[in-house]
Amino acid sequence: MANTTGRPAVFVSRKVFPEVIAKLSEHFDVEMNDxxxxxxxxxxxxxxxxxxxxxxxxxxRVDAALLAANPQLRIVANIAVGFNNFDMAAINNAGVLATNTPDVLTETTADFGFALLMATARRVTESEHFLRAGQWNKWSLDMFAGAEVHGSTLGILGMGRIGQAIARRGAHGFGMKVIYHNRSRLAPELEAECKASYVDKATLLKTADHVMLVLPYSPE
Structure with a gap:
């Protein structure tokens, strides 16, 4: 697309909300991959x-080949908490600014994680499929009873921002005993805020009623 306004031009690689395009358009010529x-x-x-x-x-992927083909680039802005799609060495060598969006989805992800915990413990998906298949024809005392969430012990492997947010939901919202294992122990004030106790991995796996993995998706 030819730049006819003399303003800097930017590209949006995937569809985004109209208000984002409107805001960008106040300052730039905007082209989007619609x-x-x-x-x-x-x-x-x-x-x-x-x-x-x-x-x-x-x-x-933003790497040396892409940057070499576009030496005019000044900024690559990731709509993501992570930036594993960025070759940071190549970006730094090219003198390009790289940004991401840290912490914007911490609480949202914790909501979803806790929803998965509840759905699994209370067998929500399994029982919903049973109902929709027309198999519910009588009441039974133990039908899809599942496991208690309130007052049970929640074990969290990985206690970063999201792990802490899940711990707060369990401890403060559901009266759960929260134990966790992490590469490094949290500061005492963070443990108190989450009402969480540090234990070794073996103890966590042995004593937790529910175990949640809140870990990076990486080989390390």
Missing amino acids: TDSVLPPDQLAQRLQGKVGVLTTGSE
Whole structure:
């Protein structure tokens, strides 16, 4: 797309909310990939021609080849907490600014994680499928009783921001005893806020009624 306004041009790699485009358009010429498909590297490089910035998701790889094809780029902004799609060495060598969005989904992810815990413990999905299949024809005392959440022991492996948010939900909202294991123990004030106790991994696995893994998706 030719720049006819003299303003800096930016590219949005996937569909975003209209208000984001409206805000960007106050300052830039904006081009968006409105197909919402992940562009192959060669197509992404082509779409970035003449752009000083790009709004990326975790799907687009920003590496030395892309930067070499677009030396005019000044900023790559990731709509993600992580930035594993960024080759940071190449970005730094090119003098390009890289940004991400840390902590914006901590509470949202914790909500979802706790919802999964409750659904699993109370057999919500299993019983919903049973009902929709037309198999519920009588009441039984032990039908899909599941396991108690309130007052039970929650074991959390991985106690970063999301793990702490889940711990707060369990301890303060459901009266759960929270134990955790992490590479490093939390500061006493954080443990108190989460009402969580540090234990070794073997103790956690032996004593927890529910175990949640809140760990990075990586080989380490």
